[in-house]
Amino acid sequence: xxxxxxxxxxxxxxxxPALTYGSQLALGAIFVTLIYGILRFANFATGDMMSxxxxxxxxxxxxxxxxxxxxxxxxxxxxxxxxAIFMMILYMLIIDQTVFKYYxxxxxxxxxxxxxxxxxxxxxxxxxxxIIGPTDRRFLDGEKFxxxxxxxxxxxxxxxxxxxxxxxxxxxxxxxxxVAIMFWFLNKTxxxxxxxxxxxxxxxxxxxxxxPKKVVLITWIIAGILATIGGIxxxxxxxxxxxxxxxxxxxIFAAAIVGGxxxxxxxxxxxxxxxxxxxFLTYAYKRFLVYxxxxxxxxxxxxxxxxxxxxxAISFSILVIVLIxxxxxxxxxxxx
Amino acid sequence: MRxxxxxxxxxxxxxxxxxxxxxxxxxxxxxxxxxxxxxxAVMTLGANIQWGYAGLINFGIMGYTAxxxxxxxxxxxxxxxxxxxxxxxxxxxxxxxxILMIFSTRYILKNIQKSNKRNYLxxxxxxxxxxxxxxxxxxxxxxxxxxxxAKTGFLGGLGLPVLFSWIVGGLFAAGLAFIxxxxxxxLRADYLAIATLLIAEIVVSIIKHEDWLARGVKxxxxxKRPAPYEIDLQTSPWFINLVEKFHSAKLDLANSLSxxxxxxxxxVIDASSVYVKLCFAGMFxxxxxxxxxxxxxxxxxxxxxxxxxxxxNEEAASAMGKNVVKQHLFIFILGSAIVGIAGxxxxxxxxxxxxxxxxxxxxxxxxxxxxxxxGTGNNFGAILGxxxxxxxxxxxxxxxxxxxxxxxxxxxxxxEIKIHLINSAPYFRFxxxxxxxxxxxxxxxxxIIPEKIIKQ
Numbered sequence: 001x002x003x004x005x006x007x008x009x010x011x012x013x014x015x016x017p018a019l020t021y022g023s024q025l026a027l028g029a030i031f032v033t034l035i036y037g038i039l040r041f042a043n044f045a046t047g048d049m050m051s052x053x054x055x056x057x058x059x060x061x062x063x064x065x066x067x068x069x070x071x072x073x074x075x076x077x078x079x080x081x082x083x084a085i086f087m088m089i090l091y092m093l094i095i096d097q098t099v100f101k102y103y104x105x106x107x108x109x110x111x112x113x114x115x116x117x118x119x120x121x122x123x124x125x126x127x128x129x130x131i132i133g134p135t136d137r138r139f140l141d142g143e144k145f146x147x148x149x150x151x152x153x154x155x156x157x158x159x160x161x162x163x164x165x166x167x168x169x170x171x172x173x174x175x176x177x178x179v180a181i182m183f184w185f186l187n188k189t190x191x192x193x194x195x196x197x198x199x200x201x202x203x204x205x206x207x208x209x210x211x212p213k214k215v216v217l218i219t220w221i222i223a224g225i226l227a228t229i230g231g232i233x234x235x236x237x238x239x240x241x242x243x244x245x246x247x248x249x250x251x252i253f254a255a256a257i258v259g260g261x262x263x264x265x266x267x268x269x270x271x272x273x274x275x276x277x278x279x280f281l282t283y284a285y286k287r288f289l290v291y292x293x294x295x296x297x298x299x300x301x302x303x304x305x306x307x308x309x310x311x312x313a314i315s316f317s318i319l320v321i322v323l324i325x326x327x328x329x330x331x332x333x334x335x336x
Numbered sequence: 337m338r339x340x341x342x343x344x345x346x347x348x349x350x351x352x353x354x355x356x357x358x359x360x361x362x363x364x365x366x367x368x369x370x371x372x373x374x375x376x377a378v379m380t381l382g383a384n385i386q387w388g389y390a391g392l393i394n395f396g397i398m399g400y401t402a403x404x405x406x407x408x409x410x411x412x413x414x415x416x417x418x419x420x421x422x423x424x425x426x427x428x429x430x431x432x433x434x435i436l437m438i439f440s441t442r443y444i445l446k447n448i449q450k451s452n453k454r455n456y457l458x459x460x461x462x463x464x465x466x467x468x469x470x471x472x473x474x475x476x477x478x479x480x481x482x483x484x485x486a487k488t489g490f491l492g493g494l495g496l497p498v499l500f501s502w503i504v505g506g507l508f509a510a511g512l513a514f515i516x517x518x519x520x521x522x523l524r525a526d527y528l529a530i531a532t533l534l535i536a537e538i539v540v541s542i543i544k545h546e547d548w549l550a551r552g553v554k555x556x557x558x559x560k561r562p563a564p565y566e567i568d569l570q571t572s573p574w575f576i577n578l579v580e581k582f583h584s585a586k587l588d589l590a591n592s593l594s595x596x597x598x599x600x601x602x603x604v605i606d607a608s609s610v611y612v613k614l615c616f617a618g619m620f621x622x623x624x625x626x627x628x629x630x631x632x633x634x635x636x637x638x639x640x641x642x643x644x645x646x647x648x649n650e651e652a653a654s655a656m657g658k659n660v661v662k663q664h665l666f667i668f669i670l671g672s673a674i675v676g677i678a679g680x681x682x683x684x685x686x687x688x689x690x691x692x693x694x695x696x697x698x699x700x701x702x703x704x705x706x707x708x709x710x711g712t713g714n715n716f717g718a719i720l721g722x723x724x725x726x727x728x729x730x731x732x733x734x735x736x737x738x739x740x741x742x743x744x745x746x747x748x749x750x751x752e753i754k755i756h757l758i759n760s761a762p763y764f765r766f767x768x769x770x771x772x773x774x775x776x777x778x779x780x781x782x783x784i785i786p787e788k789i790i791k792q
Contacts (some may be wrong), residue, residue, distance in 0.1 A: 096483065
C-alpha cells in the first residue's frame with residue numbers, strides 16, 4: 001500500500017506536471033528548431049511570437065464569452081485556436097516579407113539574422129504590450145479538474161490523492177496530436193520531404209527543383225501553428241503574461257539545443273528532458289521517502305536537491321553541460 | 337579633421353538634445369539621462385570590444401553587469417559582525433572546499449590520461465564537494481539569514497571606499513568571463529549567443545536567491561556614495577552662498593525677505609541634487625575618457641590589427657601563427673571586465689542594489705542595440721550609440737505621448753482608443769528601439785559612425 005501511495009505522490013507532484021510542462025516546451029522547441037534548420041537562424045523572438053498568438057486567443061476568448069459562445073466543459077480558448085493561428089501566420093509572413101526576406105536573399109551570416117530577430121522581438125513585444133498590456137490574465141473556463149484529489153481518495157481508498165487538471169490533459173493530448181501530424185507531414189508528404197531536403201543541403205535541394213519560396217512559406221505556417229498552440233496551452237495551464245512568455249524563450253532554447261538543434265525529434269525529446277530535470281531536481285522528496293523508507297530512516301529535512309528558485313538555472317546548466325560534452329545535442333543535430 | 341567632422345556633428349546633436357531636455361523638462365532629469373548615457377556608453381565600449389574588434393557575440397551582458405553591482409555591495413557595505421560570528425567559519429570552509437575542488441580537478445585533468453577513470457574521478461570530486469558544501473553551508477546560511485533579517489541577514493561587505501569597488505567589479509566580471517570563455521568560446525556564433533544568455537541568467541538567479549551573499553531580492557539600500565549627500569549640501573553655508581551668488585538676479589526680484597528666503601530654499605534643494613549628479617557625471621566622464629583613450633590606442637596598435645585580422649579571417653590569422661583561441665579568450669575577458677565596471681558604476685549611481693531588476697531585455701538586448709546602432713568596431717560610434725539609444729529609451733514615452741495626442745486630437749477625451757493608447761505610452765519605447773534597430777540594420781548595417789580602418 002505504501003508503495004502505491006509513494007507512486008501516486010510522485011505521479012501527482014512530478015510526473016504529470018513535468019509531462020505537461022514538457023509538452024509546452026516541446027512545441028516551442030520544435031518551432032525554434034524548424035526555424036533554425038530551414039531558415040538558418042536562432043530566432044530570439046520565439047517567446048514573443050508565442051505570446052503574440054496567445055494574445056489573440058485571449059482577446060477572442062473574452063469576445064466569445066461576451067457574446068455567449070462556449071465550448072461546453074472544454075475551455076473556450078480551444079475554439080479560438082484557428083483564428084489565433086491565422087493571425088499569427090499573417091503576422092509572421094508580414095515580418096518575413098518586410099524583415100527576414102532581405103537578409104535571406106542576401107545570404108547574410110546567421111548572426112546577422114539573429115540580431116535582426118532581436119529587433120523583431122522588440123517590435124513584437126511593443127505591439128503586444130500596446131494591444132493587451134503587460135498584466136497577468138487568466139482565460140481558462142469550463143471544467144477545471146478531470147479528477148479531484150478527494151474523488152480519487154474515495155475511489156481507491158488510498159491516503160494520497162491524485163489530481164488531474166483538465167489543462168494538463170488537454171496539453172498532453174493536443175501536443176500528441178499536433179506533433180504526430182507534423183511528423184507525418186515532414187516524413188510522408190512531398191512538401192515535408194522537400195523541406196527536409198532544403199534543411200539538409202540547400203544547394204542540392206535547389207538543383208532538384210525545390211521552390212525555396214514555398215519551403216519558407218510552409219515553414220512559417222507550421223511555425224505559426226506550433227507557436228500559437230504552444231503559447232495557448234501554456235497560457236491555459238498557468239496564465240498569460242507577456243513577460244513570462246519572453247522568459248520562457250530561454251528553457252525553450254535549452255530544450256532545442258539539448259535535443260540537437262535542427263532536429264525536430266530531438267527538440268520534442270529535449271522539451272521533456274528539460275521539464276523532467278527541472279521538476280525532479282527541485283521536488284522535495286520528503287513525502288515520497290516517508291512512504292518507501294522504514295520509520296527509523298525517515299528524513300527530517302525536505303530532501304530537496306535544489307530550491308525551486310533555481311528551476312530555470314537547472315535547465316540552463318543542463319544546456320551548458322550538453323554544449324561542453326556533446327555540442328551537437330543528444331540526438332545528432334546540426335554540427336556546430 | 338574631415339574624418340572627425342561627422343563624429344563632432346553627431347555628438348553635438350546629442351548634447352543639444354540633452355540640453356533641450358534640461359531646458360524643457362528639468363536640469364535634474366537631463367543630468368540623470370546624461371549619467372545613464374555615460375554608464376551605457378561604458379557598457380557599449382565593453383560589448384564593442386568583443387563584437388566590433390573580435391566578432392564575438394556576448395549576450396551575457398546582464399550577468400557581468402549584475403556581478404559589477406554585487407562587487408559594490410561586497411566591497412563598500414560595512415561587515416555584519418554577528419553574521420560573521422554565527423556563519424563566517426562555515427562559509428569560509430565552503431570557499432576553501434570550492435578552491436580545493438577546482439585545484440584537484442585541474443590536477444586530475446593534467447596528470448591522468450583521458451579515460452573513463454578520469455571522468456569518474458572528476459565527477460566524484462564534484463559530487464562529494466557539493467554534498468560537503470550542502471552539509472556545511474546549510475545551517476550556516478540559515479543562521480546568517482536569521483540575523484536581523486529586516487535590515488541585514490547577510491555577511492556584509494568589507495567596508496572599503498566605494499570607488500575601489502569599480503575595479504573589483506571589473507575583476508569579478510573578468511573572472512566570470514574566464515570561466516564562460518573556457519566553456520563556450522569554441523561554439524559557433526549563434527550558439528555562443530544563446531549559451532552566454534543562459535549563463536547570465538544562471539548568475540543572476542544565484543545572486544537573486546542566495547540571500548546570505550547580498551540579501552537577494554530583498555535588495556541592499558543606502559550604499560555608500562563617492563559624492564556628497566544632498567542633505568549635507570543643503571545645510572553647508574558655502575553651498576548656500578554659492579547658490580545665492582549664482583541666482584542673485586533672480587533673488588533680487590523677491591519682494592520681501594521671507595519670500596527671498598523661500599525662493600532661496602527651493603533653489604538650494606534643486607541645486608543640491610544637480611550638484612550631486614554633476615559630481616557623478618564628472619567621475620563617469622573620467623572613466624569614459626580613460627577607457628576611450630585605452631581602447632582607441634589598442635584598436636590602432638598591432639594588437640588591434642591582429643584582432644581585426646582574426647575577426648575577418650580566422651583561418652588566415654591562425655595560419656600566420658596567431659593563437660586565435662587565446663586571443664578570443666583574452667578579448668572576451670577584457671570586454672566583460674569593462675561591462676563589470678559599468679555595472680558597478682550603475683549601482684553606485686543608484687545607491688541601491690536590486691537583483692530583481694536585472695532582466696535580459698534591459699541589460700542585454702538594449703545594450704546590443706546600442707552597439708549596432710552606434711557603429712560596430714568604432715569606439716566613438718559605440719559611445720554615441722549608448723547615448724542615442726538610452727536617450728530614446730527614456731524619452732520614448734514623452735515623445736509617444738506627444739504624437740498620440742497629436743493624432744487623436746480630434747477624438748473626445750472619453751474615447752476608449754485614445755485612453756488605451758495614452759495608458760500604453762511607456763511601451764512605445766520597445767517599438768521605437770526595435771524599429772530603430774531594424775532600420776539601421778537594413779539601411780546602414782555598419783552603424784551611425786562606421787568603423788574606420790586607417791590605410792597607410
